[in-house]
Amino acid sequence: MFYHEDTLQYEVEVEEPDPQFAKMLQQAVGGAEGEMRVALQYMFQAFAVPREHEEYRTLLMETAVEELGHIEMLATAITKNLEGAPEEAREAAREDAVIDAMMSHGQPRQALSSGLHAMPVDSNGVPFTGNYIVASGNLAADMYANIMAESTGRLLATRLYEMTDDPGMEDMLSYMIARDTMHQNQWHAAVDSLGEHLPVPASFPQEKENQDYSYTFMSTFDEERPDPETPWTQGESPDGKGRFDYGRQPGNGFADVEAMIEEMHNEVN
Incomplete structure (x- = not known):
């Protein structure tokens, strides 16, 4: 009111x-x-x-x-x-x-x-x-x-x-x-x-995420580069649950798109 x-x-x-x-x-x-x-x-x-x-x-x-x-x-x-x-x-x-x-x-x-x-x-x-x-x-x-x-x-x-x-x-x-x-x-x-609330949402169990990548800053440059030694590539993370490191994108798999159902008429010529 x-x-x-x-x-x-x-x-x-x-x-x-x-x-x-x-x-x-x-x-x-x-x-x-x-x-x-x-x-x-x-x-x-x-x-x-x-x-x-x-x-x-x-x-x-x-x-x-x-x-x-x-x-x-x-x-x-x-x-x-x-x-x-x-x-x-x-x-x-x-x-x-x-x-x-x-x-x-x-x-x-x-x-x-x-x-x-x-x-x-x-x-x-x-x-x-x-x-x-x-x-x-x-x-x-x-x-x-x-x-x-x-x-x-x-x-x-x-x-x-x-x-x-x-x-x-x-x-x-x-x-x-x-x-x-x-x-x-x-x-x-x-x-x-709010107390302990990171990472948001804090209610989601972190063991369900792929923790190999939880605190890695990923470089997207084509060529490999050294760790720039910044606050987001080294040291303890703000949530206190991990330590930052520096890495690269995994680069696995292919974009293998399955054919759409016939009713969509998505012909590929």
Whole structure:
């Protein structure tokens, strides 16, 4: 169950509207690194957490709802950037300054399809897809996915920060970058709290895998090369269950494809 308060999570102000920056902000809404992705990712992960691990369900759901607030902030920022046009655009096209700026620098669909408001799309106008969401049902796997999501999200926010000199947008993005810092750290803390969980899934018996290859870094070069002596070719593995070594691909067997059933009509001429 969700409740909505008709105030923004954090103040959003735009001093000089910029349709081009509104287009860039769409990536933070509906892009692969955006807030729709993490909000739904954390929500669907939470749905899968059993009641005996309520603390993780609460952690995920609280963060999911916070991310919904970030979508609202960004949508507000996009609208405010679309409400006006730069001074030079107003001088060049007094009658249709906003539309002129939109067609020249922004996302035309923001004018044509949504009436100068945010859309659930990325900066190229590509609709948001649920394929961005990772919700595996394995808590450890999901936490690692969340660390990646917050890392790329923070990277996007810092890039957007560098693309604007509007004080209001810098302030909003500074807040969002700070929250990404917190979320990265909370997911790391959650992973650490899980105890022994590597390799994921830890519940699968390792004796069932071919342990001759469990900790070997495989060189795929055609010619044989010496061990480069890196942290992933030597020393103890992070899971503490093996030691890294350096080897080559086994190179056994052939791709012997059997003939398909007659009904597939896969003739070979």
